Amino acid sequence: MTPAARVAAAIEVLDLIFEGATPEKSLTGWGRRHRFAGSKDRAAIRDHVFQALRCRASYAWLGGAQSGRGVMLGAMRAAGQVDEMFSGIAHAPRLVEDGEDARAIEDADRATQNDIPEWLLPHFDGALGADSDGVMETLKTRAGVFLRVNAARTDTMETIDVLAHDGVTVVLVRDIKNALQVTDNERRVAQTDAYLTGLIELQDASSQHAMISLGLTAGQRVLDLCAGGGGKALAMAALGADVVAHDIDPRRMVDLAPRADRAGVVIETVLTDALATLAPFDVVLVDAPCSGSGTWRRTPAAKWDLTPERLLELNQIQADVLVQAAPLVGVGGTLAYATCSVFDVENGDRIDEFTEKNGDFEVISKSLRRPRADGDGFFFVQLRRTT
Numbered sequence: 001m002t003p004a005a006r007v008a009a010a011i012e013v014l015d016l017i018f019e020g021a022t023p024e025k026s027l028t029g030w031g032r033r034h035r036f037a038g039s040k041d042r043a044a045i046r047d048h049v050f051q052a053l054r055c056r057a058s059y060a061w062l063g064g065a066q067s068g069r070g071v072m073l074g075a076m077r078a079a080g081q082v083d084e085m086f087s088g089i090a091h092a093p094r095l096v097e098d099g100e101d102a103r104a105i106e107d108a109d110r111a112t113q114n115d116i117p118e119w120l121l122p123h124f125d126g127a128l129g130a131d132s133d134g135v136m137e138t139l140k141t142r143a144g145v146f147l148r149v150n151a152a153r154t155d156t157m158e159t160i161d162v163l164a165h166d167g168v169t170v171v172l173v174r175d176i177k178n179a180l181q182v183t184d185n186e187r188r189v190a191q192t193d194a195y196l197t198g199l200i201e202l203q204d205a206s207s208q209h210a211m212i213s214l215g216l217t218a219g220q221r222v223l224d225l226c227a228g229g230g231g232k233a234l235a236m237a238a239l240g241a242d243v244v245a246h247d248i249d250p251r252r253m254v255d256l257a258p259r260a261d262r263a264g265v266v267i268e269t270v271l272t273d274a275l276a277t278l279a280p281f282d283v284v285l286v287d288a289p290c291s292g293s294g295t296w297r298r299t300p301a302a303k304w305d306l307t308p309e310r311l312l313e314l315n316q317i318q319a320d321v322l323v324q325a326a327p328l329v330g331v332g333g334t335l336a337y338a339t340c341s342v343f344d345v346e347n348g349d350r351i352d353e354f355t356e357k358n359g360d361f362e363v364i365s366k367s368l369r370r371p372r373a374d375g376d377g378f379f380f381v382q383l384r385r386t387t
């Protein structure tokens with residue numbers, strides 16, 4: 001496919017997304033309908049679509065319409081490639097028409113310039129103050145790919161060699177033991193020997209940082225209350241903890257057993273009814289469901305789909321899950337609360353509300369990592385149960 005035909009394909013996929021389909025479904029569906037497209041074409045179309053979703057508002061402004069065509073026209077205007085891509089030749093998008101005139105981004109409002117829904121600006125400003133615009137700017141860019149070296153199986157230097165053998169190059173991540181950032185061939189990671197034999201896991205650097213900061217020691221009993229696919233449970237098991245995993249929806253944990261097998265660790269999965277009988281734990285991790293605002297570089301459709309009602313609903317779930325976790329923590333043990341959001345309503349506000357009602361817990365550490373080149377946005381608090 002020509003570069004312009006890839007832009008035309010991205011327009012088609014974006015239109016499906018704007019009609020309500022998910023990005024994954026739209027991209028897969030397009031691939032099925034266009035079997036002639038090669039892997040490089042698909043990857044390029046995917047990149048166009050994800051970048052267009054990250055910058056949906058500003059590109060629509062530049063392109064003059066909210067449609068797939070408007071957004072991709074804006075993207076090409078931002079890249080200075082309109083004449084080349086909107087040529088009307090062969091499978092390229094048709095020529096720019098009357099009514100599709102360029103608009104200056106400086107004339108757009110702040111929400112449009114920052115590619116954030118208007119109602120969310122106070123949430124960014126409240127949590128990030130003077131850094132708010134910078135963080136919103138970061139969310140318009142592509143996030144890095146990070147790996148966690150499975151310390152239970154190998155060491156970092158050996159893993160770097162094994163990855164290089166499969167054409168994947170990486171660099172060490174400063175200050176995070178066992179973390180690597182992929183610098184070349186990130187799409188090949190899941191096919192490498194290192195991945196298939198459990199020497200590495202895909203995990204963002206901020207999550208790795210948080211799990212290390214727990215200071216786990218071998219044999220400590222840990223409950224991962226909201227385990228989902230088990231990324232953090234695996235990280236804690238690799239650090240030597242004895243991990244029990246739970247999720248309100250056990251189907252979310254189906255991949256955990258094969259992942260644990262591959263990593264050479266044992267993680268018990270349990271249903272809700274069993275939790276009280278297994279308590280107390282030394283550490284209970286609440287990796288709470290959240291807006292994901294710190295990870296919107298990776299899931300850009302989510303920033304446009306979030307509604308005030310859904311955010312309130314999430315706040316209630318976050319409060320409830322903390323209440324559920326508290327009695328499972330042993331005296332002297334740790335309750336750890338994490339979100340991949342930067343908003344106060346999902347972070348500090350929830351912890352303040354919890355400690356006001358639960359005098360037997362005190363905050364021992366609290367941190368908010370902003371989305372940056374070296375990782376996603378991540379909020380992490382450790383509370384100690386005192387009595």
Ligand SMILES: C[S@@+](CC[C@H](N)C(=O)[O-])C[C@H]1O[C@@H](n2cnc3c(N)ncnc32)[C@H](O)[C@@H]1O
Nearest residue numbers: 225226227228229230231232247248287288289
């Ligand atoms: C942020 S995700 C977990 C991601 C996972 N810990 C990881 O590292 O890959 C949040 C999970 O919490 C689960 N969840 C929601 N409400 C819950 C509840 N009341 N109790 C336990 N899990 C819950 C969701 O099903 C979802 O899988």
